[in-house]
Amino acid sequence: MRNSHPAKASPELARSRILAVDDEADNVRVLGQMLRWAGYQNLDLTSDPLEAVRLFDLQTPDLVLLDLHMPVLDGFGVMDRLHVRPGDWIPFLILTGDLDPDVRERALSAGARDFVTKPFDVGEVLQRIKNLLETRQLHLQLRRHAEELEEKVRERTGQLAETQVEILYRLAIAAEHRDDVTGEHAERVGATAALIAEEMGLGTELVELMRRAAPLHDVGKIGIPDAILMKPGPLTPAEFEVMKAHTEIGTRILGRGNFPLLDMACEISRSHHERWDGKGYLGKIGEDIPLSGRIVAVADVFDTITHRRPYKEARSSEVGLACIREEAGHHFDPEVVAAFLRVAESGRLSEVAHRHSRAREGFPRELTALGLQPFREESPV
Numbered sequence: 001m002r003n004s005h006p007a008k009a010s011p012e013l014a015r016s017r018i019l020a021v022d023d024e025a026d027n028v029r030v031l032g033q034m035l036r037w038a039g040y041q042n043l044d045l046t047s048d049p050l051e052a053v054r055l056f057d058l059q060t061p062d063l064v065l066l067d068l069h070m071p072v073l074d075g076f077g078v079m080d081r082l083h084v085r086p087g088d089w090i091p092f093l094i095l096t097g098d099l100d101p102d103v104r105e106r107a108l109s110a111g112a113r114d115f116v117t118k119p120f121d122v123g124e125v126l127q128r129i130k131n132l133l134e135t136r137q138l139h140l141q142l143r144r145h146a147e148e149l150e151e152k153v154r155e156r157t158g159q160l161a162e163t164q165v166e167i168l169y170r171l172a173i174a175a176e177h178r179d180d181v182t183g184e185h186a187e188r189v190g191a192t193a194a195l196i197a198e199e200m201g202l203g204t205e206l207v208e209l210m211r212r213a214a215p216l217h218d219v220g221k222i223g224i225p226d227a228i229l230m231k232p233g234p235l236t237p238a239e240f241e242v243m244k245a246h247t248e249i250g251t252r253i254l255g256r257g258n259f260p261l262l263d264m265a266c267e268i269s270r271s272h273h274e275r276w277d278g279k280g281y282l283g284k285i286g287e288d289i290p291l292s293g294r295i296v297a298v299a300d301v302f303d304t305i306t307h308r309r310p311y312k313e314a315r316s317s318e319v320g321l322a323c324i325r326e327e328a329g330h331h332f333d334p335e336v337v338a339a340f341l342r343v344a345e346s347g348r349l350s351e352v353a354h355r356h357s358r359a360r361e362g363f364p365r366e367l368t369a370l371g372l373q374p375f376r377e378e379s380p381v
């Protein structure tokens, strides 16, 4: 901000907006001439303090030159009425003939940054104006810098969250890969679970968590041997016990995370094979089963019924809906079923099906507990 003449404005400072108010028109005129001579281009000059308040609100200045002693509204009254935004730093340069220390102290506590004594010494006034404007520029630069940093942090935080979601989604696909190479079952279960959660009035944040956590419900299948997971025939009771362990394996994989998405995914993995009537894997009953698990149970079963597997054709939505409806109060939480049926009736469920229309592979053996025997005979849950 160097300049050949110490009092002249640098090109950067010349664009600063300066508001000057003095009830004596001559003073205003002199101030105007002085400022223009120094190179300042954006000037709001007035001898009316009320007009000064209006001009300030119209376009925030970078500096206010303010006379203290004015009729109707003095300098203190003007400072009082100006709406300075929190965090903004607008310097006030007080023009006064009053050297009383009490008045100066009062002005300083009201927001004044500096004083010039009337009659003006042009060189001194311009130098003080320049100093205050340079400080104002530094303040603006700092604020811009802080805003840019905040924006970068927001961006990086968002990228990190997206990365976490993406990695977990791919983990879900990896877990499903042996019986669902496309991973679309996992994604559809997430979408359906989110629709049910939304219908049940859960907040946006929980709905989005459901959408992202539910696809991980079967992540524990990664620890089930091929011979059992992909066995074409019925499972022996011992094999079925091994199969059931996928919920516990999933819990170990997803447990002890330190962010909400992992926590919910872990809860879902552990509880999605619980039954409302207590006949599920762990024997939890009713509302002792986490709501997330009760919702995913419905979404998972419906999706499995209505999509093709190597050993069964896809059943129609009507059949799927009938199975879910019949199991309300037995396998499923009746309120979750009611919300699910409302979602289905509204047509929103078909959006999920159309978005992921490719054929499904694989079929969770535990679903035979629903009596879906055409697919194959299984050990009871």
Ligand SMILES: [Fe+2]
Residues within 6 Å of the ligand: 217, 218, 246, 272, 273, 364
């Ligand atoms: Fe499962």
